[in-house]
Amino acid sequence: MTTPLRLGIAGLGTVGVGIVRIVQKHSALLALRAGRPVEITAVSARSKTKDRGVDLSAYAWEDDPVTLAKRDDIDLFIEVMGGHEGPAKDATEAAIASGKDIVSANKALLAIHGQALAEAAEAAGHVIRFEAAVAGGIPVVKSLTEGLAGNEITRVMGVMNGSCNYILTRMEDAGLSYEAVFEEANQLGYLEADPELDVGGIDAGHKLALLASIAFGTQVDFDSVELEGIGSVTIEDIHQAADMGFKIKLLGVAQMTGRGLEQRMSPCLVPDTSPLGQLQGGTNMVVLEGDAVNQIVLRGPGAGEGPTASAVMGDVMDIARGCRISTFGQPANTLRKARAARAAVPAPYYLRLKLLDKPGALAKVAHALGEAGISIDRMRQYDHTDTTAPVLIVTHKTTRTALEEALSDFKSTGVVSGTPVAIRIEAV
């Protein structure tokens, strides 16, 4: 093949501009590697006049991404606009309808509409690839879909939202409260326009749902991801966890259990000496486990112009080279509907609660745990104040259901003040 691969780029924000830069700077290298030229034909964005620091004069301009998607002179539609409804969805559908391959960085769109979009594209003989939608510059979709294609995948884990990891590590390093660091991160522009997408775990949950689909051959099921954000993590918990040899991370875990597919995105304690525990700042890390390979760990920048554009270009180059893998690693119409299993896999938990200063208070709490079938690994009382005594408990492995029963029983003991904190400890 020596005919050029002609790209249409919808969206000229950070990532779109990054793609333009790579195509312009490395045109010879890309052609050499792909065996054919890779060229930009047309672009679209909201403002034609904005100075983006790159020369767009050689490309046709479209105000409307849908019109761009339908152009006869593009082979591959690159969607780097974002948003799971509206123009991004309309343009992606238009690209499929007009016979284009698609490379997308849009995790929300794919996590919500991925099944329908992939089925439509595959029915038309075209592909949708989305490396840039998960963990930025890390080739994790490729590693999972292709590199580990000989494995039955047993578990996928990861820290996949750099903003949350920045907040958690910054809290620890500076000894600041969640609220203070959230404000700081927001001022620095580290958070989405709707910060809840980041700190609520939604963005990371989208990514986890996409990886789970590939890993387990199931239809993307974002709605079943058990989501818990980092807003309830206190600096006190971070310090206590550190004292016991743990870090708190917003960790995604997907695994197939006897009871169905478990997908969780929630704050977890991980050993501070583990690769996940050592992850600082905005870096992402994904752990892939398969029956043959055992475990591989991939680490890299989770966002930013260069890394995200690098991931988009990886997909573009695959298509230029004639590698056309199904969106989720097998034909979309063969993906099974997953049965959702809520936190089926038992784990130890970290509990922090305030006990009223009454005789036998600790015994009552221990009794409530015992009644729920939960045994205690370690317990520590500290910083006794006038009226309450904070207590830390690390349990042995238990289920979320048993834990919730115990937490509910705590209320009736009459010795627990406020709402206890419960954070899962993940073996990594």
Next chain:
Amino acid sequence: MTTPLRLGIAGLGTVGVGIVRIVQKHSALLALRAGRPVEITAVSARSKTKDRGVDLSAYAWEDDPVTLAKRDDIDLFIEVMGGHEGPAKDATEAAIASGKDIVSANKALLAIHGQALAEAAEAAGHVIRFEAAVAGGIPVVKSLTEGLAGNEITRVMGVMNGSCNYILTRMEDAGLSYEAVFEEANQLGYLEADPELDVGGIDAGHKLALLASIAFGTQVDFDSVELEGIGSVTIEDIHQAADMGFKIKLLGVAQMTGRGLEQRMSPCLVPDTSPLGQLQGGTNMVVLEGDAVNQIVLRGPGAGEGPTASAVMGDVMDIARGCRISTFGQPANTLRKARAARAAVPAPYYLRLKLLDKPGALAKVAHALGEAGISIDRMRQYDHTDTTAPVLIVTHKTTRTALEEALSDFKSTGVVSGTPVAIRIEAV
């Protein structure tokens, strides 16, 4: 495509048996993912009667891998025999000549004959893939060749020989000498039949040369890899390095410099808090740096039945799916001959030397360094014995040439006893 992909496997050692196990266990999963059945047609090994714990009765048997390679009923020849001459080379050439695609785990063969083999295969319209030849189960060839295809690669680094990393971490953990741990590792079967392949850095050097070819678009040039094994690393150096916040790793580094391609495989000091510094035991780690992605780090098992077979199957599945990437990421006949640059990139060095107990001895050494243009970052004298005083020096950045000049000048000072140890400190 629904016609089966028919495999011929040459070599039924650990890896070959691992491949058989995966194909037998996951035939439905592989077919679903590839869109076509993946089947074993024929196998070959030295002994037909040996019990390997897998049922081979459904496959044709060949005593000679060359005959296997020529069979009309295989599409893909899998070479997991090893050895860079003899049957492995003959069979690979026969497979090319008879129009087969090839998946190889043979780093030595490819590092030495890869250019000729790739040219021959590509001229015939076939591919050679070799994920399993580098860093076991880690999809590093794929990440570099495909995932980062939009990047100009700036540096490739890695710990790619698990046996050496096992020896170095075991020395530190148990406080044992190199000789003691080498013996232990040999008894445990961790070392190649010719241990020098491992501890001499040759095996890891083969892997580095292969990655460098992909990274920089140059013909594999194993002969230009500066090789230094771990045999000269003492437990004393490991302890001293630890005291200063470093670990000693057998580290490969390849980078393109203004003076040419630098490829080194040698013991290096790396910060103990860095991902490379924290790597324990037989695990491998590869660091890939590109102009867009910045840096990604891949970690996983460097050897073993499951991980290596997983890597082979990743390549097999690519070919089953119709992904046919050039062996070195661009047509072999477009790879440039690299100009070899010997340790062109300056670095700080760790020096350990024994000074005779004479007045002004330290000043003479410092003077010799100064004369060679090398400035001292830190110096430490310790454990003074009757006749000599060990001295540690960490230099500021210098070239290998300047360092060798200084080391040579040390001799003429008359105050240095024995041969100084010099280990590069790599910024990671």
